[in-house]
Amino acid sequence: MNDTHHQLDKLFVTARAVPTDTSRIEFGFETRLLARIRAIKEDEFPWLAVTRRLLPIFAAIVVALGTWHFAESGADDTDLYAAVTAHSDEALLYAALTGE
């Protein structure tokens, strides 16, 4: 019994003395971990992934709308007839409302 006790203690000493080398697993660990965290986040919040995938489409729509808006407003500024009629419409409305 006492022999086993000593043998056990010797085994523990030996096991403690065996150095471990984890460098192979530590290499690139952060990258793998962050990828897994991103995957977990996407599982928990699927709308995040959908939003991220649709982001370029939304951006393209915003750019297209912006371009179209500026093109339209630029056309209005140079359209003299539209400017005059808009002004006369306003005058007519004023006259109708005031009775002049």
Add this chain to the structure above:
Amino acid sequence: MTAPDDRTTHECLIRATLDGDDEAFAELVRQTKGRVFGIAARFARNHHELDDICQNIFIRVYKNLSKFRGDAPFEHWISRIAVRTCYDALRKRRREPEKISMDHHFVDKDAENKTNRSVEEAAELLRFAMAKLPAEDQFVITLLELEEKSVREIAGLTGWSEGNVKVRAFRARNSLKKILETHHE
């Protein structure tokens, strides 16, 4: 012992991570992974399992980072999570059939060449005997005898009472002795 500079760095990185900066978390991992790998390597049987346990530890850290109050050093907090995750891994292993072989590839190859055959055999014998213990006994023996933690430290890490730790350690040693005796017969 944590240097004040480390503490400040950790606090900055934690704050940045909580603000959504995942690169800050990667840096926090880089700074603390040595200790985590050291603990987990005592419990894992091979590379694959070690990688899995360490990832689970840091995922728990990531999810619970907002609960870190900073009244104890970050390393202590992370060690506690590491130990609990290793305990969960041991219990899970008990429930699952043996799927992974005991290769222990993370033994330092240079040192392995230097150590003689009897040392390798002794380490293998201990692994064999430990694998036969229940998860709780395996856990307490690893912390007490291989990690050389005190009974008080183990109680703090596990949440068990000191008396409970002592009883489990005593029982685990006796079980190990019986396994070794049977093995010799």
